[in-house]
Amino acid sequence: MESQLSRTLADLEEETTLSLVRQELEAGADPVAVLEACRQGMELVGQRYEQNEYFLSDLIMAGEIFNQVGDLLAPHLAMTNGGESKGVVVVGTVQGDIHDIGKNVVVTLLRSAQYDVHDLGVDVPTDRFVETVRNTGARVVGLSGLLTTSFDPMKETVAALAAAGLRDQVKVMIGGGPVTEKVVGYTGANAMGSDAMDAVHLCNEWTEVS
Amino acid sequence: MTEMTPRERIDAAIKLEPVDRVPVVPMMDFFCARYKDVVLEEFINDGDIARDLMEEVFFEFGPWDATFQSTALNEFAFALTLPIRLKVPGRELPPDAIWQFEELPIMTVEDYDFLIENGWNAFWGMMFPRMRPHQGPDQIPQLLEDWNNQAVRDTLKWEEKEVLSFTGVAITPPFEVLSHARSLNEFIYDLYRHPDKVMAAMDAMLPELIQIAIGGQMGLQQATRWGYRTSFIGSTRQSATFISPKMFEKFSLPYVHRIVDAFLEAGITPLFHFDSDWTPLLEYFKEFPRGTCILELDSVTDIFKAKEVLRDHMCLMGDVSAALLKLGTPEEVSTYVKKLIDVVGEGGGFILSTGCDTPVDAKPENVRAMIETALTYQNHH
DSSP: HHHHHHHHHHHHOOHHHHHHHHHHHHHOOOOOHHHHHHHHHHHHHHHHHHTTTTHHHHHHHHHHHHHHHHHHHHHHHSSSSSSOOOEEEEEEETTTOOHHHHHHHHHHHHHHHTTTEOOOEEEEBBBHHHHHHHTTTTTTEEEOSSSGGGGGHHHHHHHHHHHTTTTTTTEEESSTTTTOOHHHHHHHEEEEESSHHHHHHHHHHHHHHH | OOOOHHHHHHHHHHHHHOSSSSSOOOOSSSSHHHHOOOHHHHHHHHHHHHHHHHHHHHHHHOOOOOOEEESSOOOOHHHHOOOEEOBBBBBOTTTSHHHHHHOOOOSOSHHHHHHHHHHHHHHHHHHHHOOOOTSSSSGGHHHHHHHHHHHHHHHHHHHTTTTOEEEEEEOHHHHHHHHHSSSSHHHHHHHHHHHHHHHHHHHHHHHHHHHHHHHHHHHHHHHSSEEEEEEEEESTTTTTTTHHHHHHHIHHHHHHHHHHHHHHHTTEEEEEEOOOOGGGGGGGGGGGOTTTTEEEEEESSSSSHHHHHTTTTEEEEEEEEEHHHSSSSSSHHHHHHHHHHIISTTTEEEEESSSSSSSOOHHHHHHHHHHHHHHOOOOOO
């Protein structure tokens, strides 16, 4: 049953997946196990994306299904632990920029990969990144921006993390349309991602090492 | 080879015929304001000021082969091509900020039915107050007239200086229009949940979209000496950055074909201003007639791969990137421009341009290096 759930989610069969989840819950299944099956489905989605079988629209649809599964499971998971977290990641679109499509896909994929994501939204001032990192003990910060004018706020955010004494604690990844390796050097970030799966890989790499 | 006029050079590039040098047509608007210390609020709200600034920069750094646009896009013109809500400098944003659109589903799922029944013009009229909450539909006729007058006035001004306007009239393919009106995520869900309804809406809107574009192009041609050289087809979300080739074949390609067929029949050159990654979709461009269209890329698509695939078939245009113009050095810009001319320009069929727009905060010395190198570098194949 669980593998069927993983498969229907991976095949982006929205209605079938949601009714399977409802059936499982009604039958008294462990909500953590149901969530795990759906996570495995999301992993399959990620693999298909990397094999160029799936594209961004498929990731977005998978994210929508996964989020609905999350809503169905939430009341049941509140009574359990909801599974292990791999760590805190703070994500936001930097000040002056209100684009959020790419950022939102990153948030969904990181959540499905068991990260505890603090999504600060768009047009996020430098201070809020610093505060949130301090308060959550985050190990990764993701800065997003679709404009060349977002390079400077990215740079300022990295500098502010350093000024607050938090730079050694966190790795910074940046992403968005005009971001290239050159921008990594300019902003002082650790790395860039050219798509949402890169963000998951960077987080896995950085949280496994230490 | 004897020296060609800019018009001859551009025409030859489109037809894949020999040129005396690669034509140069960068897109440059907001940069002109920043460079000349004029706040973007003023540039966006006063078309005459915007045109004069673009013209000043054109002659200061160039002249090059054609002004990409004779008229700076204003908020109303933006709404004509994309039904979205815009945050603009001086209203929702600081006076010198670049405008950005809000990704809001201002169109509902039910609105597909209205569009299917009533067509594009009625739909657009219904959407207008949702795009521009501060303006009423009664203002549309005046705004439309002002915009048309501005376009004619600007194009004539450029023509007085013997400068050709590369493009002006724009059509946005149905996929792109709906993905903005619904907001990207909602539209993607629609493609999975209601594909037939989405396609019925696209079928319903396309004839009027085409009619408006051709009418605009012909109208400007009659009111000016040269008119616009090409008609702009803007696209991002039909690219492989967003959708699979399978989805592209179903929801996008047939409609682009219909636009191209109608344009070519009317004697209009389609300019595919196609941002994001089209690399996996390049083969499809072989379906369009040889030497009739331009594929303009923004540096996310591998333009060198595009040359391999579309050599001797379609004129390419691009692609000095925004990041390079902002963060690079003049030497790096110059080296890249030479590479473009040597590799993509080899055998003809290339127009040198920026990858999408010149960023507002580009380094002026980089913009200068791009233009100077492009105009003076001679490649000898």
